[in-house]
Amino acid sequence: MSEALASNLIDDFAIGMVIAGIGIIWARSLGWALILIGLQSTLLAGAALGAALATDSTHILAGAALTLAVKSIVAPTVLWLVLLRLRTSHDVQASIGQRTGTVIAIAMALVFGQSLDASPFRTAIGAERVLPTAITVMTMGIMVMVTHRQAIIQIVGFLMIENGMALAALTATYGMPLVVELGIFLDLLLAVFVVFVYSGRMHAIFGSLDTHELRTLKG
Amino acid sequence: MIAAAVSGLVAAPIAAALVIQIPLLRRFAGLLALLGAMLTLISAVLIAVEVQSNGPQSTFKDWIYVDSLSVVILVLIAVVGVCATLNSLPYIDEDVASGHLRSQDAPRYYSLLMLFMATMVIVPVVDNLGIMWVAIEATTVVSVLLVSIYRTGQSLEAAWKYLVLGSVGIAMALFGTMMTFYASSPLLGEGSQSLAWTDLRAVAEQLDPDVMRLAFVFVLVGYGTKVGLAPMHTWLPDAHSQAPSPVSALLSGVLLNCALYAVLRFRVLTAASAGSDYADDLLIAFGLFSVGLAVPFLVVQHDIKRMLAYHSVEHMGIIALAAGIGGPVGLYAAMLHLVAHSLTKSSLFMAAGSVVQAFNTRSMHRMRGVIKLAPFSGASLIVGALALAGLPPFAMFTSEYGLVSGSFSSGQALIGVIGLLLIALAAASLLYHTVHVAYGEPRPGKTAPRLRGATLLSVSIPLLLLLLVSIAPPAAFDSALRDAASIIGGSE
Amino acid sequence: MSAIVLGAGHLIAVVAIAPLLNGVIRSVKARFQQRKGPPLLQNYFDLAKWLGRREQLAQSTSYVHVLAPFGVLAASLAASLFVPMFGDNTPLTSSGDLLVLLGLFALARALLAMGGMDSGGAFGQMGSSREMAVSSLVEPVLLISLVTLAVVPGTTRLGEIVAFGDSDPAKFLSVGWALAAAAFAVVLVAETGRIPVDNPDTHLELTMIHEGMLIEYSGRSLAMMHLAHMVKQVLLIVLFANVFLPFGLTGDHTVANYALIVPLIAAKVVMVAVGLAVAESSFAKMRLFQLPDLLGAAAFVAMLGAAVTVLYR
């Protein structure tokens, strides 16, 4: 397809990822959050696909496939399994309210869109807005980790950060070398596995997944 | 030759980790682990000899690149690794006996220990910064499992924080790495060579400075989290205090070095492309802040392992400070301090570990008169503390002297003096606590724990090595440090 | 040679005069108190009597008690060699100055106090304690007041100070001089162990300082101690008479000249002594713990004198 079309495609996917991120912050049920992160990852894969088609480079294609496999299928599923296994409440516990969070998220999206100029990132395919978008997604992920309390949704936030970076990598820098990509996904899998183990233990010890239980080590 | 050594380096611990899981061999887990660690050490030494005699080496189609900087880090990992494994034998037995550790967890512990070592030794020998990132992230995942080996709430908490903060931080580092790739790919193409240190180093001057600046920021914050630079250090005291003491020794002694190693590599690239002042100012800022922030936590501290952990924060800050001050003296001092800190801190953690087991508490208020009850542990605590406080004849005195003299000769006198003042305060509080622990009147009815040979060896070997490099540093050691310093300095 | 003669002269004179001068003061006081008082020469009789007596020691005393009187007397006598008694020259000009003089006084005092403490009786120790406390306040005043005189001529040798003062009274007599003299006068009272600081005529434990230290002494030791005390007294008086009022003292060292000078000195000394007696009889004994006010005032005056001399030299 034509580069212009590809770049528009990437832009749209990126915007979609931001909206998904806002959705995650808005979401009040862990289930929804998991679905939305899966969606976001799929959008990322789409963006990757776009980049791959635009530059017909195979390893971005592989990256897109891995993203689809690991981030939008495996990771959400594992976390879903945790929820099922532990039968805890699916309500999101956040330290700031639904609306405030969303407003802040949107504000962040706008601020970053402007403040952080993309000058050093003249991407090969001219998707100018992509890097600010990527950083916005990352920051939203951090926001989720900071404001939300359950272990599960913190991991969701972490996945958002990963998505943001992957977006930046894919579009801005042709993606990483394949070996590195493989390593990254391997680590991601391991991390998710560790989370799977820990959330089990955490529930066993504290009877919930609320990370506010984890505040005994001080000073 | 070098290929064989490197493959031995990585293969030995992994093999050990696997063999340990064979049902019949589980009860020899400790010894097998020790064997694996020994083999690692041997290969590390072989590599070191090779590099020091014939200069930097690359192999495996240039995926592996070893120079003096790598060698310093590598040998430290191997030595401390052996000592920690040796120290684990009595430590884990004791824990199993006292019921702190489930007996079926012991083999798991040793396997994880070996994997941990494997992931760590990969870091300094790979040529590709991307793979290096993967290895460092892997160290996080593995060591997290080691931290939570006791299935208590607190160890879980520490592990969780370590995992979350470590992963987020490392993600930042990944972003920085991507930017480096972005900056280099126009010059080197999209292949893996665009993240290969050797190739990057060659074209470093042509990398886009704006991108490299941004990249270095992300790398510094990202790897800085693993280094334990304030304010990203918050996971460190928890993890280091909750982990089994041998693991604490590894975490504090060498894992921090691995992350710092990554930062230093990136510093070279950034300095080459965007001018050294930029990177150095950031290092100085973080270093000074880390030293300063550690002080209040050291002044008021009850948990001996947390105290040691905060000292790791402080000393990583010192190394960053020295590296940032730069110049031949500053960089040499940084390397010397790095070595001295690894040896001292690992020995201290293992000594503290035996004391903690003997008194069954980590609170220094309930830990008195160690030198009367357990003379060896008490004495090594005191010696380690004096070394850590930078008193002669120990090497940290020389390195801190180098820091100040470097700061003056590079026109950053005030930074040097402020740094030294903070260091002195930290050291003073360390001495204050340690002296009370070692010399106080022991609680009535406390009985002397029996000293295991393995503990004695594992605690005293690093101290003896420290004395060696402090008083009569071998020529090879000196030249290795010089080369490492010149590598960080950016002059090949 | 002449130094030895002069030195001998100093020693003989001071030993000979000291009891008499003390007698003078006592009888003047007696007059003021409407008493007849002892004869002028009473002190000589006392000394002779004590020298003849057997000596009584407490069991607990050590050699310090026995040797102290020799040291005290020797120090006081040695001090006399640094005081310009006859005119503007001292026997040991090059080997000492006012600092040595004060040092010797301090030596005598320290030995006296140690002797007083040796027996282990509370009175002696009380006397020593008070003596040392008072002297620690007195010494700065002595020093500063004498230094004030030394600043302008730029020498610390008392003889040269006298010579300077006599040759150039205009320079010598300054505000600083007046203040120093006043301070020194106060110290004179304190150092010679008189009312309002001490009371030489009583053995009432609440009041006594000097007598307390001597309480265990008897026989020859007591004689030496008393003599030393009187020597010190006469030296201080002579110091005041000659150094603060150094007029008509210079001249070549001929017998004729001495024949002129000595009576003048004698007159001044007696005047000072009488003044001392008058002062003593016109005050009441102070409580020990009010002394800092008196001596502190003296110290202040002395410092003021020195400061004035420094600022308006």
Add this chain to the structure above:
Amino acid sequence: MVFHVERHGAAVVIHLDDPWVNQALKLALLLLVAAPLTVLFPFTRRIKLIFWVVVAASGLALAASISIVISGDLIEFRLWSPSPYAELLVSLDATGAFFAAIVAGVSIAAAVFGSSYAHHSALDDAVLPLFVLSMLLVVAAGNIFAFLFAWEAMALTSFVLVIGDGTPRPRRQAAIIYLVMTHVSSVFVVAAFFVLANAAGSTSFVDMAASPLEGQTGSIAFLCALLGFGTKAGLMPLHIWLPRAHPVAPSHVSALMSAAMVKVGLYGLIRVSFSMLAPGEVWWALLLIGVGSVSAVMGVLYALMEHEVKRILAFSTVENVGIIAIALGTSLTFRAQAAPSLAAAALVAGLVHAANHAWFKTLLFLAAGSVQNATHTLSLDKLGGLAKQMPVTGAAVLVGSLAIAALPPFNGFVGEWMLMRSLIDLVANEGSTSGLAGVAALAALALTGGLAAACFVRFFGIAFLGLPRSEAASHAVESAAPMYGTLALLALGCVVTGVGGPWLARGLGAISAELTGASGLTGQGDEVLVLSSGASVSPLIIAGVLLLLAPMPWLLARIFWGANHRDRGAIWTTGVVHRPTMQYSAASFAKPIRLFFGRLLLPERKIEVHYHGASPLPRLVSYTGRVPALFEERLFEPARVAAIWMASRVRLLQAGSVQFYLLYMMAALLVLVLGVAR
């Protein structure tokens, strides 16, 4: 990459063609390094070989340094270099050699005494030579690294000696306070040296002396040096560690610390302010004079308030350091006023007093040790009458007390005479500010003299005169030969250096030439000490006169009244039976002074009267009085509390919530990113 030092291994090789001074010094250093090995073997430990090794080494060092002090030439050799930018360079000039001589001399006495002194462990024995070695290395240091290395080693070894086995608690506390204060203070030493080195462009002391620093940076260097070295020397208010740490160590170590180590601190001050700083502002000097005066007066006052022998001695060390500081300040004032010969005189005064203080402070601390051996207590109120049971010790302490009270003809007097004379010159010299300072310092010095006399009359009178105040004291016996032999020799030294003062002072000509470029003395080689201002004194003649006059009364009385008859009787106590408890106690002796100086000491007293039920007669009246340690309670304690409070506030950052930790990380990232994006 280039370093300014090329690394070389240990290089203490004794070449036979070296001058003997080098050889002696190197041999001494080697002996001291090797000495600790002798505690490893039972036999050598039993014969206390280590002490005799220390004696031998110190003897060599003493001989070498004395010859350097006289000849005034400089010896230099490299010891060792642990890293490319640092080497231990030994270079000993007259100034350093003078202090090396003090250190060596004191350590000879301490070692001989220590060999038969019971209050110390094998570890103490092993560390002693290293302590001596580090002190020698400090004064022999030729560059900043060597100095700091030895300086910190000195702190470390003395800490080990002070803490011993860490019990009882006060000992531990003292050791910790000492370690912490000295460690923090050394930062200022480092700063001072590097400021100077930065200006001189070299870290070698010779080069730094070649281009002395002046002006604003000079003031910074001076203040840093004052803080750093003042702590080690025990100048108020940085002294608080000293009266805690010195007394708790074994007596021979106390002697080393009090008589030698504080001098090493003063050496640093001299080295910086005389040879590395150009003649600078007058206010440096006046500041030093002020600090010295405060230390002298308050030091001796606190000494008077103490009841424990070694604490009295420690506070008197503060006093004497203050006196030396006054001398240095006076010399610096003259230096700033470009009056080199007067400066030289004042400097020599300070040095002479430093040497003499080494004599009598060693004597007194060692005597305290033998008293402790004999009576197992050091509290004045449990002692008494020791002059009879321990005649040699008693006589030695008597001499030492007279000497430390600066009474003629003992050695304390010479230095104070020169100092007072210099101050009088300062008053007579032009410059009204310095003149007034001189007057104040004179008054302070005179006050100090009087109080010191009181203090040591009390010390000797309570402990050695009167009646024993406890069982232990009444059964005391004279200590072993090496111990009282040392004391006797030291007492002799106090007399000899007293009457030999002129020769000693003239012997320091090389130093005053080195540091002030002039000689303060114009005397020829006879017994009269003549200052350049013309003033003169002759302790020898004074001593002769005293010796001549002392027996006179005895002689005359014997001639005219015949032999003296003494008989012993009871003490006169108004008739009641005398008991030792009737004696004045240490507290009651000091009471008048406590009241006279109440405004400075702020003493506190509490009197409780307990009655039998309703009866008006008191059953028991309890009196408790204490003199607060002002600087500790009004300055350091509040500072400590404030620091702890602030620390505990900062610790709230680590509140345990991972969300907050993430925020910190992001804050850091955000600040940097936005900082870069600009």
